[in-house]
Amino acid sequence: MTAHATGADTDADDLDVEEALALVKEDPGRTPGAHPSGPARGDRPSGAEGSPGAHRPPHHRHHAVVWPEARAIAERAARHGRGGSRAGYLTPVAVPLTSALGLTLAAPLMALTDLPSFDTSAMDGWAVSGPGPWHVRDEGVLAGHAEHAPLTDGEAVRIATGARIPPDTTAVLRSEHGRTDDKGRLHATAAAEVPHTVAHGQDIRPRGQECRSGDQLLPVGTLVTPAVLGMAAAAGYDTLSAVPRPRVDVFVLGDELLSEGLPHGGLIRDALGPMLPPWLRALGAEVTAVRRVGDDEDALYEALAASGADVVVTTGGTAAGPVDHVHPTLRRIGAELLVDGVQVRPGHPMLLARTKENQHLVGLPGNPLAAVSGLLTLAEPLLRTLAARPAQEPYTLPLRDGVQGHPYDTRLVPVSLRDDRALPLLYNGPAMLRGIAAADALAVVPPGGARPGEETELLDLPWASGGIGVCFT
Numbered sequence: 001m002t003a004h005a006t007g008a009d010t011d012a013d014d015l016d017v018e019e020a021l022a023l024v025k026e027d028p029g030r031t032p033g034a035h036p037s038g039p040a041r042g043d044r045p046s047g048a049e050g051s052p053g054a055h056r057p058p059h060h061r062h063h064a065v066v067w068p069e070a071r072a073i074a075e076r077a078a079r080h081g082r083g084g085s086r087a088g089y090l091t092p093v094a095v096p097l098t099s100a101l102g103l104t105l106a107a108p109l110m111a112l113t114d115l116p117s118f119d120t121s122a123m124d125g126w127a128v129s130g131p132g133p134w135h136v137r138d139e140g141v142l143a144g145h146a147e148h149a150p151l152t153d154g155e156a157v158r159i160a161t162g163a164r165i166p167p168d169t170t171a172v173l174r175s176e177h178g179r180t181d182d183k184g185r186l187h188a189t190a191a192a193e194v195p196h197t198v199a200h201g202q203d204i205r206p207r208g209q210e211c212r213s214g215d216q217l218l219p220v221g222t223l224v225t226p227a228v229l230g231m232a233a234a235a236g237y238d239t240l241s242a243v244p245r246p247r248v249d250v251f252v253l254g255d256e257l258l259s260e261g262l263p264h265g266g267l268i269r270d271a272l273g274p275m276l277p278p279w280l281r282a283l284g285a286e287v288t289a290v291r292r293v294g295d296d297e298d299a300l301y302e303a304l305a306a307s308g309a310d311v312v313v314t315t316g317g318t319a320a321g322p323v324d325h326v327h328p329t330l331r332r333i334g335a336e337l338l339v340d341g342v343q344v345r346p347g348h349p350m351l352l353a354r355t356k357e358n359q360h361l362v363g364l365p366g367n368p369l370a371a372v373s374g375l376l377t378l379a380e381p382l383l384r385t386l387a388a389r390p391a392q393e394p395y396t397l398p399l400r401d402g403v404q405g406h407p408y409d410t411r412l413v414p415v416s417l418r419d420d421r422a423l424p425l426l427y428n429g430p431a432m433l434r435g436i437a438a439a440d441a442l443a444v445v446p447p448g449g450a451r452p453g454e455e456t457e458l459l460d461l462p463w464a465s466g467g468i469g470v471c472f473t
C-alpha cells in the first residue's frame with residue numbers, strides 16, 4: 001500500500017515538515033544521540049504555542065484530534081458497551097495461579113486460612129517445656145507431620161524448622177544453643193541469648209501471626225506479581241478472581257510484505273508481524289491471531305467480520321492511497337469512528353473505531369515507527385482500561401539535547417535514558433526502527449519543539465521499566 005500520491009489527503013506542507021524533522025536534518029555523522037538543537041521555545045513558528053488545534057493550518061486533516069485527547073478517547077472507549085460496566089474492564093474470571101501473572105485482581109485477596117495455620121517452629125532444635133535441663137524424648141518432629149503428643153514439664157523433643165509445635169511446648173531451643181550431657185539431658189548453653197534459659201515463646205511462630213482467616217491481604221485492583229502468586233498460594237488459593245487479558249487479533253495488511261529472507265524487487269520484510277504480538281502481550285493483551293491480509297478489501301472485510309476478539313489491530317492501509325482499505329471497510333461494516341487521525345508525528349493517520357458491540361479496532365499506520373506511535377497512543381490506553389491495569393505514573397526528565405518540533409503536532413521521539421536525562425536518538429523517521437530499537441522511552445515533544453535541558457514527558461517502553469509488563473509470554 002505504498003502508492004499515496006493520488007490520495008485525497010496529500011498535503012505537501014505536512015510531508016515536507018515530516019521529512020525535514022525525521023529524516024534528513026539529523027546528521028548521521030554526529031555522535032549517536034547528539035540531536036541537533038531544536039529551536040528555543042521563543043523560536044517556534046508563530047501560532048505553534050498553546051492549543052495546537054487552535055492554530056491548525058487550513059489544510060490540516062480536519063478530524064485529527066490532539067494527542068492527549070486521542071489517548072483520553074481510547075481510555076473512555078473501553079467504558080462503553082461493556083454491559084453497562086462503568087469501569088470498562090472485561091468480566092472477571094477465575095484464573096489458575098499458573099496463568100494469573102500480570103493480571104489485575106478483581107476481588108480483594110482474603111486469607112482463606114490463618115497464617116501460619118498452626119504454631120510452628122522457627123528453628124531447628126528442640127521443643128522444650130518449662131525450664132531446663134530437659135529429658136529428651138527419643139522421637140523427633142518433622143515439618144509436614146501430624147500433631148505430636150503433648151510435652152510434659154521438663155521434657156524436650158527434637159524439632160525441625162516448619163514443624164508443628166507439640167502441645168504444651170513453652171519455647172524452641174535452637175540446636176546451636178543446646179547440648180546434651182552424658183546422661184542424655186539437654187541444657188541451654190551460654191551461647192543462648194539469655195544464658196542457661198530460654199524465653200517463653202522463643203522461636204515459636206504462633207498460629208495467625210501473619211494473618212487470621214478472613215483478613216484482607218491485598219485490595220482489589222492489585223497487579224498480580226510473582227510475590228502475589230506466592231502470597232495467594234500460601235493463603236490457600238488455587239485460582240484468583242482476575243480481569244482477563246483482552247483478546248487481540250492482529251491483521252497485517254500489505255501485498256509488499258515478505259515473511260522471510262532479504263528484501264528484493266520492491267518487496268520488504270514485514271517488521272510489524274514480529275514486533276506487535278510481544279509488544280501487545282507486554283501491554284496486557286492475549287494475542288489470539290496474527291494474520292497477513294493482502295491489499296484486498298473483501299479479505300479485510302471477511303477477516304473483520306469473522307473476528308470475535310475484544311480488540312482488532314490492523315497495520316497499514318490507514319492513509320488515503322489507492323489500496324488503503326481500512327476506512328472503506330470500516331464504512332462497509334457500519335463501524336463508528338472514534339478517532340480518525342491524531343495530531344502526532346509520526347503516526348498521524350492512526351484511527352480507533354467501534355466495530356461491534358464489545359469490539360474496537362485500532363488502525364495502526366504501516367510505517368513501523370508510526371505503528372509504534374499508534375500502539376502507545378491508542379492501543380495502550382484501550383488495553384489498559386479493558387485489563388484494569390494502572391496507568392504509568394506520568395514523569396518527566398530533562399532532554400540532553402533540544403528536539404525540533406512539528407509546528408502543530410506533538411512528536412514522539414525515541415530516547416535513551418542516562419544519568420537522569422533523556423538523550424534523543426537519531427533515526428527516528430516514521431519508517432525507521434533503528435532509534436526505537438535502542439530506546440528506553442519515547443519523549444513527548446510538544447508542538448514547537450523542546451530546548452536542551454527542558455523537562456519532557458516520557459512514555460516508558462514496557463521492557464525498560466522492568467515492570468510486570470515485561471512478561472512477554
Ligand SMILES: Nc1nc2c(c(=O)[nH]1)N[C@H]1C(S)=C(S)[C@@H](COP(=O)(O)OP(=O)(O)OC[C@H]3O[C@@H](n4cnc5c(N)ncnc54)[C@H](O)[C@@H]3O)O[C@H]1N2
Nearest residue numbers: 001004007009010270271272316317318319365366367370
Ligand atoms: N497522500 C498522503 N500520503 C500519505 C500520508 C498522507 O497524509 N497523505 N500519510 C503518510 C503517513 S504519515 C503514513 S504513516 C503512511 C500511513 O500509511 P498507511 O497506514 O496507509 O500504510 P501503508 O501505505 O500500507 O504503508 C506505509 C509504509 O509502511 C510500510 N509498511 C506497511 N506495513 C508494513 C510492515 N508490516 N512492515 C514494514 N513496513 C510496512 C509500507 O511498505 C509503506 O512503505 O502514509 C503516508 N502517506
Ligand code: MOO
Nearest residue numbers: 346347348370430
Ligand atoms: O509520519 Mo506518518 O504519521 O509517517 O507516521
